[in-house]
Structures are given as C-alpha cells and as structure tokens.
Amino acid sequence: MPVVSAPVDVTQTPEWAALVEHQKEIAANFTLKKAFADDPDRVSKFSHDMGELHFDFSKNLINEKTLRLLLDLARAVHIEERRDAMLAGEHVNTTEDRAVLHSALRAPESDRGSLMVDGQDVVGDVHDVLNRMYAFADKVRSGAWTGVTGKKIEHVVSIGIGGSDLGPVMVYEGLKPFANAGIDCTYVSNIDPNDIAEKLRPLDPETTLMIVVSKTFTTLETLTNAREAKAWMLEGLERNGAIDGSDASRTDAIKKHFVAVSTALDRVEEFGIDPENAFGFWNWVGGRYSVDSAVGLSLIVAFGREVFEEFLRGFHDVDVYFKETPLENNVPVLMGMINVWYSNFWHTETHAVLPYNQYMHRFPAYLQQLTMESNGKSVRWDGSPVSCDTGEIFWGEPGTNGQHSFYQLIHQGTRMIPADFIAFVNTENPLKDGEQDTHELLLGNFLAQTKALAFGKTADEVRAEGTPEPIVPARCFAGNKPSTSILGTALTPHSLGAFVALYEYIVFVEGTVWGVDSFDQWGVELGKQLAREITVAFHDDEALAEQDASTQALIAFYHEHRA
Numbered sequence: 403m404p405v406v407s408a409p410v411d412v413t414q415t416p417e418w419a420a421l422v423e424h425q426k427e428i429a430a431n432f433t434l435k436k437a438f439a440d441d442p443d444r445v446s447k448f449s450h451d452m453g454e455l456h457f458d459f460s461k462n463l464i465n466e467k468t469l470r471l472l473l474d475l476a477r478a479v480h481i482e483e484r485r486d487a488m489l490a491g492e493h494v495n496t497t498e499d500r501a502v503l504h505s506a507l508r509a510p511e512s513d514r515g516s517l518m519v520d521g522q523d524v525v526g527d528v529h530d531v532l533n534r535m536y537a538f539a540d541k542v543r544s545g546a547w548t549g550v551t552g553k554k555i556e557h558v559v560s561i562g563i564g565g566s567d568l569g570p571v572m573v574y575e576g577l578k579p580f581a582n583a584g585i586d587c588t589y590v591s592n593i594d595p596n597d598i599a600e601k602l603r604p605l606d607p608e609t610t611l612m613i614v615v616s617k618t619f620t621t622l623e624t625l626t627n628a629r630e631a632k633a634w635m636l637e638g639l640e641r642n643g644a645i646d647g648s649d650a651s652r653t654d655a656i657k658k659h660f661v662a663v664s665t666a667l668d669r670v671e672e673f674g675i676d677p678e679n680a681f682g683f684w685n686w687v688g689g690r691y692s693v694d695s696a697v698g699l700s701l702i703v704a705f706g707r708e709v710f711e712e713f714l715r716g717f718h719d720v721d722v723y724f725k726e727t728p729l730e731n732n733v734p735v736l737m738g739m740i741n742v743w744y745s746n747f748w749h750t751e752t753h754a755v756l757p758y759n760q761y762m763h764r765f766p767a768y769l770q771q772l773t774m775e776s777n778g779k780s781v782r783w784d785g786s787p788v789s790c791d792t793g794e795i796f797w798g799e800p801g802t803n804g805q806h807s808f809y810q811l812i813h814q815g816t817r818m819i820p821a822d823f824i825a826f827v828n829t830e831n832p833l834k835d836g837e838q839d840t841h842e843l844l845l846g847n848f849l850a851q852t853k854a855l856a857f858g859k860t861a862d863e864v865r866a867e868g869t870p871e872p873i874v875p876a877r878c879f880a881g882n883k884p885s886t887s888i889l890g891t892a893l894t895p896h897s898l899g900a901f902v903a904l905y906e907y908i909v910f911v912e913g914t915v916w917g918v919d920s921f922d923q924w925g926v927e928l929g930k931q932l933a934r935e936i937t938v939a940f941h942d943d944e945a946l947a948e949q950d951a952s953t954q955a956l957i958a959f960y961h962e963h964r965a
Contacts, residue, residue, distance in 0.1 A: 404496055406487065409782045410479045413789045417475040422743040424471055425747040428463055433882050434856040436463065452733045452904070454897055458887040461856040462740055462820075463748070468509075472739040475915065481735065482912050489725060490518035491686075496783045498965040502921045503684075504691035504906065508717035508899070512890065520687070521635075526949025527684070531696055536682055536710075538661070539702040542611065543583040550651075550658045551644045555611045558587045560614030561631060564625045564926075565771065566663070567591035569693025570615075571770040572698050573713070576898050579830045581704045589700075590631070593623040597628050605639035612660045613700055617683065618664070619669035628660075628673065634791050635659055656874065684707065688921050691906060694899070699898045709895045716899025724907050734904055737822075737886065738911025743744050744820045744884065746790050754812065754821040755798040759893055766798035768906055775923050776909045782917035792916040800846045802847045811868055811878055813854060821885045823852055824901075828892040834950040838958075855883035908948075 412418050438444055438460070448460040486493045491501045504516060506524045514526040541547035545554040560570055571589045588601045613630050614625040635643070636652050645651035656674035664670050665682040681696035689697075694714055702710045720734070742749040751772075755766045760836050778793040799807065801823070812819050824846040829841040858881020864874045890897045913920030939945040939957060946954060 406492065406496060407480065407483070408784050409786075412475065412479055412718065412915055413821055415475070415478045417471065417478040420744070421471050421475060421747055424468065425743075427746075428465075428468065430462060432465070434461060434463070434696040435858075435881060438857075442905075447691055450731060450733050450736070452723055453716075453900055453902075454732075454891045455900060456889045457733055457737075458889075459736065459740065460493055461852055461921075462884045462886060463741040463882065468743065468925070469730075469736070469739075472743055473582075473741070475801055476729060476735060476739055476911070479569055479915050481729070481914050485910070488910070491517060491524065491821065494783075494919075495686075495688075496919055497922045498685075498923070501686040502688070502691075503686040504649040504688070504694070505689065505717075505946065506902075507692065507694045508721065508790070520815055524684075524686075528695075531681055531683070535696060535699055535702055536707045538679070539699070539707065540698075542703050543706060548612075548658070549608050549610070550639065551608045551654045553608050556609040556702075557605050558585055558611050558613060558700050558703050559590060559605070559631065560587060560613045560615060560661075561590045561624055561627045562697070563621060564590040564775075565689025565692050566621075566624070566697050566720045568689070568764075568768045568771050570698055572699065572762075572764040573693055573898065574702055574704060575764045576893065577613075577701075577705060577709065578761060580707065580709045580895060583704065585704055585705050587700045588629050591623065593922075595630070598627050599635075599757075602631065602634050607635045607641065607659070608644055610635070610659065611703075612662065613663060614675070615663040615697055615699075617663075617689075619664045619666040619673070622933070623786060632656065632660070632674070645729065652727055660697075669849065680827040688923070690923075691921075693902065705895070713899040714896075716896035716901075717903040719896075720901075720903035720907070722902050723800055724903075734828070734907035735911055737904070739915075740871050740886070741794060741820070741908065741912055742915050744818070745794055748795075748818060749791070750818050752797060752817075752819055753793040754819050755796060756801050756804055756821055756823050757798070757852075758823065758825040758844055760800055760849050761828075761830065762892055763800045765901070766796065767824060768902075769796045772905055775926070776920040777913050777916065777918055777942055778925060779916075779918040784917075788918065790916065792918055794912075801851070802844065805847065805851065809851065812883065818883065822857070822888060824888045824890075824951060826890045826893050826897075830893065839840040852885045852887050853873070854879060855881070858882045871898040906939075 406453055445458065445465065447458045450457045468685060484494065488502050489505055491503055493499050493501055495502050499517050503519065503524055506528055509525045509528065511529045514529065542555050548554060561604050567589055574587050577941050590598045590601050592699045612635065613625065614628045619625065636655060639655050640647045645655050653674060657676045660675045661679040662670045663674045667677040670680045671677050681699055683692060683695040683697065694717055698710065724732065724734050741753065755769055757765050757804045773796045775792055781790055782788055788793055811817065812821065825845055832838045858879035861874050861878050864877045868875055911922055935945065936949065936953060938948055
C-alpha cells in the first residue's frame with residue numbers, strides 16, 4: 403500500500419464524544435418551530451451561496467453549536483490535509499495504489515504542466531484527449547463523418563455500464579434542451595437482452611454510431627452488448643443492401659459505425675474498431691467519477707464543445723471553491739458533516755435527493771452509485787475494521803411525482819429521512835395554465851414540502867379546521883423532519899457540473915470521517931467472479947456439482963421451464 407497517513411478512529415476522539423452528548427441535548431430540547439421563533443436571523447446564519455447555487459440549511463436539526471462541533475470533528479480527522487493530498491496527486495486510493503484526480507479532468511488547459519503525477523503532465527494528458535474528442539465530435543455533428551453509405555449520423559448508442567452509463571445518461575437527460583445537432587443519444591447498459599433489443603429496434607443502422615465504453619475492453623456486460631450491437635449493425639446493413647456481406651465491406655462498416663472509449667488498443671482493434679478512433683482515460687479516474695472524461699464522448703457529440711466546456715467549468719469552479727473556502731463557509735464540507743450528523747448520531751439510514759426539475763430525473767440514480775459504491779465499506783483505508791456506521795442509502799425521484807408516492811413515509815412515518823430538495827428559479831420551458839405560471843406551481847410545492855416537514859401540524863390546528871375528533875390523529879404532522887433546500891438560478895451545463903462536483907466532495911468528506919477509501923469498489927468483484935463460474939454450470943455437470951444446493955435447484959428449475 404502507498405504511504406499515507408493512517409485513518410483516525412473517529413469514535414475515540416473527544417470531538418465525537420462531544421457530539422454524542424450534544425445530540426442528546428438536541429433530541430430532548432430542540433424543535434425547528436421554536437428555533438425559528440427564537441431567532442429571526444436563523445435563515446441568514448444557516449444559508450450560503452456557492453456560485454449560482456443557494457443553500458438553506460436552516461431546516462436542519464442544528465444550531466450554531468452543532469456546526470462548531472461538526473467542524474471540530476472534521477478537523478480532528480484532518481479533512482484539509484487529506485483534501486490537499488488528493489488534489490496534489492498523492493496515492494490516496496490505497497488498495498489500488500493510485501492517485502485520485504477526477505479534479506484534473508476539468509482543469510483548464512492553461513494549467514498544463516502544473517500537476518506532475520507519476521512522471522506525467524496530468525492536465526496536459528487530459529487536454530490532449532479532450533482536443534481529440536472535440537475534433538471527432540465536430541466531424542460527426544457537421545456530417546463530415548458519415549456511416550458506410552454516406553448518410554449523416556443521427557443516432558448515437560453509447561454502450562457501457564456503471565459509471566460508464568449512469569453519468570452520461572444523467573447528463574444527457576439533464577441537458578436535453580442544449581442538444582443542437584439533430585443527433586439523439588441512447589444508452590445501453592443492462593446485459594438483459596431486452597434492454598439492447600428495445601433500444602436498437604427503432605434505429606436505422608445506416609445513421610447510427612456506436613460508442614463502446616470500457617477502459618479495459620473486458621467488461622462482461624459491455625462487451626456482450628457490443629457484440630450484439632455489432633451483429634445488429636452488420637445484419638441491418640446487409641439486409642438494406644448497404645454492404646455486400648464480404649469481409650472487406652463488414653470491416654469497413656465497423657470502422658465507420660463503431661468507436662471506443664478505452665485504453666486497451668489491442669482489444670479495440672481485435673473487435674474491429676480503428677485504434678485511431680479510441681479515446682482513453684487513466685487509472686486515477688474511478689468509473690463513478692468519469693463523466694467528465696472520455697466517458698462523456700456521447701455528450702460532446704450531442705451538445706458540442708462549448709456546452710461540454712461549460713459543464714467542465716462548473717466542476718472546476720467547485721474544485722477551486724472546495725480547496726480555497728474556509729470550512730465554516732464551505733458548502734460541500736457543511737453538507738458532508740451534516741450528513742455524518744444524521745447518519746452517525748441520529749442513526750438515520752437513508753438520504754433522499756428530490757430534484758424539482760424533470761430533466762434531473764436520473765440524478766438520484768447517479769448519486770446512488772457515487773455515494774454507495776464510494777462509501778459502502780466496512781474496512782478503513784489501512785485495512786482495519788471501521789468503528790462506526792458508514793455509507794448512506796441514497797434514493798429519490800423528481801418532485802412532484804414523489805409527493806404522490808413515498809412522501810407519506812417521510813412526513814408521517816416513524817423513520818427520520820434527511821432530504822435534499824433541489825429546484826431552479828428559471829425553467830427551460832415556461833408555461834401557463836390559464837393565468838397560473840406552471841413553474842411557480844412547481845416551486846410552491848417545493849417550498850411547501852420543506853415547510854410541512856419542518857413545522858408539521860398540531861392536533862389543535864387540525865381540530866380548528868373542523869376535523870372530527872376520531873380522525874384528528876391521522877391528520878397530525880409531527881414536524882421536526884430535516885431538509886436542505888438548494889435553489890439554482892437555472893439548470894445549465896455549468897450548474898449541472900457544479901452539482902456533480904458538490905456531491906463528489908460530500909462523498910469525500912464523509913469518507914474521510916469514516917476513514918474509508920472512497921475510490922475503490924472491491925465489493926462488486928465477488929459477484930462478477932461467481933457469475934462467470936455459475937454461467938458455465940448451466941451446461942456443465944461438473945461445474946454444476948460444485949455449486950451450493952440453492953444454486954443447483956434454481957438451475958434445475960431453469961432447465962425444466964426454459965421454452
């Protein structure tokens with residue numbers, strides 16, 4: 403393992419003990435209704451701006467002492483030192499002995515030569531690849547790059563899984579209003595054949611470009627789907643008479659209709675893709691941190707260079723902010739520590755992210771991987787067991803859909819579920835229902851939910867509405883349910899990049915407190931290994947005999963009922 407400072411056993415610090423006692427005080431005496439009544443300046447004290455994003459923490463179960471104690475804990479685990487080590491390129495990913503430099507993916511080109519890691523000019527390398535991507539995307543968008551029959555590309559199918567899929571899908575959906583080249587993107591990830599079959603069915607192979615995203619070009623799901631896409635492409639072109647079926651015509655078709663995001667150029671070439679049309683990234687980029695790398699090639703094709711550069715600037719501005727802003731005013735630090743407050747001292751298990759913008763409907767799914775793959779660990783970065791709960795279960799759906807689904811549990815259930823509510827002042831599609839501004843109707847719901855969660859509704863208030871006494875208990879709301887309100891001016895490439903970077907650093911802060919390596923993902927490996935072994939057992943008696951009784955019985959049921 404690389405030589406990095408050992409994690410602090412946070413539960414043995416006086417700062418942790420102080421927070422344990424403080425939580426008891428808050429639980430016994432604090433209500434949001436009283437806190438707001440007693441302090442007319444509460445909102446201003448607990449509100450911060452980060453660029454175009456405004457954060458209101460006032461509806462959290464915190465006071466000034468809470469934040470002071472949480473920041474004492476952050477300093478006890480050396481948040482600032484570990485942040486600086488990561489940004490400097492030290493190998494803070496200990497189990498893989500790697501630097502963690504997703505921040506370099508969005509550094510401006512003027513920073514070439516400013517960050518040398520393991521003998522490489524990291525920023526220079528990034529921009530060399532970016533410039534190749536921009537040049538390629540320009541050719542596709544302009545029609546200079548065509549399919550084998552000379553037709554302009556109208557559809558891009560990006561084939562990947564995990565971070566190679568969740569990030570690009572989330573951003574493509576988030577920035578759809580900025581697509582301006584008449585090219586739509588489709589994303590295939592699931593090895594279930596239903597996924598690729600449904601997504602390819604409406605497409606024309608003559609106008610479709612496939613992007614195969616796999617760093618090693620060995621990922622089971624991605625390569626299986628890539629081969630299926632290759633067969634679909636060649637069969638379709640032959641059926642249309644676009645190619646004659648000869649080896650030469652098939653080879654040419656693959657070179658015109660397939661490119662790769664990978665560093666395994668030999669495997670790329672073996673597949674039939676021209677290595678000149680392969681775009682790489684580096685082992686210091688974790689998959690869930692890679693949307694702003696070559697993994698985002700489909701986004702550049704859909705949106706163009708200017709939009710992608712603005713997306714990167716959103717990330718970079720948060721990188722600078724996180725590095726330079728004192729902890730007391732540092733939004734990612736405050737959000738990360740407030741999450742620790744709930745997770746470790748209130749023993750909450752889940753965290754809801756609720757965007758009141760339909761374009762962000764895949765943002766909670768993206769955060770599920772970012773947060774849970776990063777911090778779902780039971781050992782610390784030195785291999786020792788963790789000493790407290792780690793990770794949060796992130797989930798969510800867009801408002802107002804969620805209000806008619808799971809908000810019942812958040813409002814009146816027995817579990818405390820901290821929630822981030824996200825909305826924007828301006829909408830991409832301003833509409834009116836008669837005289838009613840529809841966006842203001844949405845924002846009215848956004849504001850109402852956090853108010854209801856914070857302040858609730860007493861039995862006396864319910865009775866005053868004339869509610870029959872037997873029904874009064876069912877219509878009471880306890881309140882004191884925590885939430886953070888985040889308002890942006892508009893959902894733009896810049897603000898979306900800022901949102902992603904914000905949650906990247908929240909993950910980092912939490913991981914540092916818990917002492918875990920937030921940048922490896924060994925937990926996904928055992929299932930992959932066993933899947934390879936079990937797949938053989940479907941048709942190999944010897945392999946089947948090595949399986950457990952449950953697996954054997956399930957395979958037997960499969961064979962009995964397979965049509």
